[in-house]
Amino acid sequence: xxxxxxxxxxSFQTAHGLSHAVRNVSLTLGxxxxxxxxESGSGKSLTARSILKLLPDSAILTADTLTFDGIDILRxxxxxxxxxxxxxxxxxxxxxxxxxxxxxSAGQQIxxxxxxxxxxxxxxxxxxxxxxxxxxxxxxxxxRVAAAYPHELxxxxxxxxxxxxxxxxxxxxxxxxxxxxxxxxxxxxxxxRLMEDLVARRGMALMLISHDLPLVxxxxxxxxxxxxxxxxxxxxxxxxxxxxxxxxxxxxDCIPMLQHPQPRLQTLARDPSWLA
Amino acid sequence: xxxxxxxxxxxxxxxxxxxxxxAVAExxxxxxxxESGSGKSTVLRAIAGLxxxxxxRMSVGGELxxxxxxxxxxxxxxxxxxxxxxxxxxxxTVDRALSEPLLVHGIRDVESRxxxxxxxxxxxxxxxxxxxxxxxxxxxxxxxxxxxxxxExxxxxxxxxxxxxxxxxxxxVLNLLAELQTRRRLTYILVxxxxxVVAHLCPMIGVMQxxxxxxMLSAAALRxxxxxxxxxxxxxxxxxxxxxA
Amino acid sequence: MxxxxxxxxPPARTISWRDWLLTETPHSRAQAAWGRRxxxxxxxxxNPLAMAGLILALLLVAATLAAPLLTTQNxxxxxxxxRLSPPSWQHWFGTDELGRDVxxxxxxxxxxxxxxxxxxxxxxxPVGLVIGCAAGYLGGLFDRVLMRVTDIFLAFPRLILAxxxxxxxxxxxxxxxxxxxxxxxxxxxxxARAETLTFRKADFVAATKMTxxxxxxxxxxxxxxLCLSSLVVRVTLDMSSIILTAAxxxxxxxxxxxxxxxxxAMIATARRFILxxxxxxxxxxxxxxxxxxxxxxxxxxxxxxxxxKQR
Numbered sequence: 001x002x003x004x005x006x007x008x009x010x011s012f013q014t015a016h017g018l019s020h021a022v023r024n025v026s027l028t029l030g031x032x033x034x035x036x037x038x039e040s041g042s043g044k045s046l047t048a049r050s051i052l053k054l055l056p057d058s059a060i061l062t063a064d065t066l067t068f069d070g071i072d073i074l075r076x077x078x079x080x081x082x083x084x085x086x087x088x089x090x091x092x093x094x095x096x097x098x099x100x101x102x103x104x105s106a107g108q109q110i111x112x113x114x115x116x117x118x119x120x121x122x123x124x125x126x127x128x129x130x131x132x133x134x135x136x137x138x139x140x141x142x143x144r145v146a147a148a149y150p151h152e153l154x155x156x157x158x159x160x161x162x163x164x165x166x167x168x169x170x171x172x173x174x175x176x177x178x179x180x181x182x183x184x185x186x187x188x189x190x191x192x193r194l195m196e197d198l199v200a201r202r203g204m205a206l207m208l209i210s211h212d213l214p215l216v217x218x219x220x221x222x223x224x225x226x227x228x229x230x231x232x233x234x235x236x237x238x239x240x241x242x243x244x245x246x247x248x249x250x251x252x253d254c255i256p257m258l259q260h261p262q263p264r265l266q267t268l269a270r271d272p273s274w275l276a
Numbered sequence: 277x278x279x280x281x282x283x284x285x286x287x288x289x290x291x292x293x294x295x296x297x298x299a300v301a302e303x304x305x306x307x308x309x310x311e312s313g314s315g316k317s318t319v320l321r322a323i324a325g326l327x328x329x330x331x332x333r334m335s336v337g338g339e340l341x342x343x344x345x346x347x348x349x350x351x352x353x354x355x356x357x358x359x360x361x362x363x364x365x366x367x368x369t370v371d372r373a374l375s376e377p378l379l380v381h382g383i384r385d386v387e388s389r390x391x392x393x394x395x396x397x398x399x400x401x402x403x404x405x406x407x408x409x410x411x412x413x414x415x416x417x418x419x420x421x422x423x424x425x426x427x428e429x430x431x432x433x434x435x436x437x438x439x440x441x442x443x444x445x446x447x448x449v450l451n452l453l454a455e456l457q458t459r460r461r462l463t464y465i466l467v468x469x470x471x472x473v474v475a476h477l478c479p480m481i482g483v484m485q486x487x488x489x490x491x492m493l494s495a496a497a498l499r500x501x502x503x504x505x506x507x508x509x510x511x512x513x514x515x516x517x518x519x520x521a
Numbered sequence: 522m523x524x525x526x527x528x529x530x531p532p533a534r535t536i537s538w539r540d541w542l543l544t545e546t547p548h549s550r551a552q553a554a555w556g557r558r559x560x561x562x563x564x565x566x567x568n569p570l571a572m573a574g575l576i577l578a579l580l581l582v583a584a585t586l587a588a589p590l591l592t593t594q595n596x597x598x599x600x601x602x603x604r605l606s607p608p609s610w611q612h613w614f615g616t617d618e619l620g621r622d623v624x625x626x627x628x629x630x631x632x633x634x635x636x637x638x639x640x641x642x643x644x645x646x647p648v649g650l651v652i653g654c655a656a657g658y659l660g661g662l663f664d665r666v667l668m669r670v671t672d673i674f675l676a677f678p679r680l681i682l683a684x685x686x687x688x689x690x691x692x693x694x695x696x697x698x699x700x701x702x703x704x705x706x707x708x709x710x711x712x713a714r715a716e717t718l719t720f721r722k723a724d725f726v727a728a729t730k731m732t733x734x735x736x737x738x739x740x741x742x743x744x745x746x747l748c749l750s751s752l753v754v755r756v757t758l759d760m761s762s763i764i765l766t767a768a769x770x771x772x773x774x775x776x777x778x779x780x781x782x783x784x785x786a787m788i789a790t791a792r793r794f795i796l797x798x799x800x801x802x803x804x805x806x807x808x809x810x811x812x813x814x815x816x817x818x819x820x821x822x823x824x825x826x827x828x829x830k831q832r
Contacts, residue, residue: 039442040413060302155312184311184469185514214518254447256476257513258499263452265476268444324725350733363724367746369553377732402546405553410545423728 003029006065022272035216038226088174090166097157100150107146133164156187277302294487305464307478315487352423358436359415364408414445431444569829571822577815585631594625630782649709657717671707697776757820759811
């Protein structure tokens with residue numbers, strides 16, 4: 001197993017005592033596509049980011065097991081984490097506008113990511129690798145895009161550049177945190193198909209974090225549904241329609257459907273027993 | 277109730293809306309669907325009077341609209357914005373946000389109207405003196421809806437009112453909007469990128485792309501696969517693909 | 522605002538008073554507003570340097586106001602037999618070249634110096650705030666003209682402009698206040714304009730427009746309150762430089778005139794004795810230093826609490 005998480009808890013110190021953002025979460029991930037779904041504040045992002053130890057300074061992280069390819073993340077020091085972050089596991093975030101450097105061209109940024117993990121590579125070699133990567137993320141005119149600056153790219157194009165940058169060091173795991181929520185529906189489908197294809201071709205693991213249950217189940221093998229810091233249900237994506245937990249069912253039922261109109265949408269009645 | 281004819285909006289060199297026409301009957305809902313940059317929000321802001329650089333003919337309730345709107349216009353037309361956090365003043369309590377429109381229009385019984393407005397959008401009375409940062413996203417959007425309804429307008433312009441919300445909250449807000457419409461005979465124009473949301477609330481839908489309204493069809497026709505424009509067909513098939521997964 | 526809950530076992534009534542302020546569900550506008558202020562105060566109080574600044578500033582103001590209680594000496598009473606006597610029990614900070622008590626002069630001088638500062642702030646801050654917010658909100662020609670005017674004022678060396686202004690009328694405290702006020706408002710207008718620009722396009726401004734409110738109402742009731750906190754911070758931080766400018770004008774003979782014990786003027790007249798009778802110019806110098814420091818610390822603390830970028 002590439003990632004093993006057992007009894008992961010993340011809490012924050014507040015004025016009113018400890019607040020628990022993630023409680024006793026256990027997950028494993030191999031070379032597959034795992035979706036983590038939940039509403040805002042469910043702890044889905046924190047859970048995924050704990051693998052990279054990319055948590056706010058004030059977060060208190062505890063777990064029985066938290067390993068990446070056998071490396072104990074809880075005990076890993078800063079240099080061990082740097083060897084994982086970016087190199088062996090990449091993170092694609094929601095808005096490429098904020099995660100790309102505005103004063104470097106797209107090509108330069110990808111080339112830099114590529115060189116950072118290859119000691120003896122030259123500048124020219126890196127740039128041609130960058131253009132090759134841009135072609136891999138299905139950009140039609142990679143040479144032109146490589147010379148472009150982030151503000152000259154559309155949202156979908158920026159997200160492709162971001163993915164190319166994360167792929168540069170040949171990672172084993174790609175964590176995508178709401179990678180398409182800032183994009184239009186047509187572009188969203190393209191980006192997800194692209195990620196699906198790349199992951200399959202490279203034998204990578206993908207962790208897709210999203211609030212959109214149907215979308216995630218469409219693209220992933222397995223879906224973990226989080227509610228208030230817990231995983232309430234873990235199902236095979238193909239079996240999602242047969243999910244049993246009332247929260248998962250409720251989430252599916254309250255989405256307006258084009259094909260199955262209802263005069264009034266069902267709402268989610270939150271049961272306090274889900275927190276137990 | 278609302279008539280828009282050949283509406284064009286320019287931002288400098290760029291024409292963001294290139295001749296859009298549609299009409300909405302009183303008590304009806306019209307939905308505008310499109311991707312980012314299609315000009316759908318620009319149409320709404322032009323109707324709302326938030327953008328003065330437009331040409332064409334627009335009328336609300338038979339009255340022609342001018343670039344600068346008189347105060348009476350805002351008693352008839354109100355708007356709900358996409359991001360409920362950004363549309364509420366960060367230093368003003370719910371009470372202040374709701375009383376402001378009443379003060380502007382010199383309406384007296386502030387106290388009773390605020391209590392009724394809170395009840396109308398199913399907000400607890402305890403929320404009245406809270407600041408926006410003390411409320412959840414869904415509660416904030418309820419406040420924004422309550423504010424828009426304070427001076428009892430006839431038309432509500434909805435700019436992606438649920439896209440910043442979780443789906444469970446989205447369902448509650450959409451139900452609330454539907455309920456308010458039947459209770460008060462409101463006329464809606466709803467702008468969204470989500471085809472299913474628009475089709476849920478609006479019997480008539482206009483699809484926008486690149487500043488033009490490329491197709492206008494009924495929600496029933498859309499469901500039945502009666503779309504003709506390739507963009508509408510593409511949007512529909514994406515939605516259907518996810519629904520049937 | 523005092524806080525009884527800080528020390529000793531708090532009586533039951535204190536707790537309910539605290540809870541009333543900190544409740545998440547206030548029952549009136551006043552309670553909500555005071556609750557917000559109380560939270561800011563709690564934040565401010567947890568910053569020791571800021572509290573030191575606040576206490577120091579309050580002590581200075583209180584001391585100058587209570588000057589007649591703190592000294593029996595008359596600041597203008599000359600005693601030529603006791604010229605330039607060093608600090609003693611009789612004269613805590615010694616006497617100056619005319620035998621006047623330096624301690625009394627520093628205390629009474631604080632009234633003039635701090636009074637000037639407060640007058641300047643009260644004159645300048647509202648003007649800068651309203652001009653800046655209006656320029657930022659309205660944009661267009663109004664904005665361009667105003668900003669070029671502030672450019673001109675900002676490009677002038679402040680002290681020299683003030684000097685020219687004072688020279689053109691007659692030297693004195695009133696003209697010093699007017700001169701400094703004239704040169705001090707442009708930065709505030711700039712600041713308020715920059716703040717306004719950050720939320721001019723925000724949805725809540727559009728939502729306020731949709732209520733049908735007039736431009737004046739939007740600026741005064743919705744935009745000005747948002748710019749207020751950064752302005753307060755800036756003003757507090759600027760107080761020290763205003764004190765220094767006022768002192769510099771006094772030192773150059775353009776501010777308060779000799780018999781009155783303004784701190785800068787005191788240093789100016791005493792500069793001849795700096796080597797042999799150090800206490801005469803040093804004591805008002807220390808007063809200027811302490812006052813500037815107090816306002817700077819206070820401003821830094823206020824920035825931590827009020828900065829809109831942090832909350």
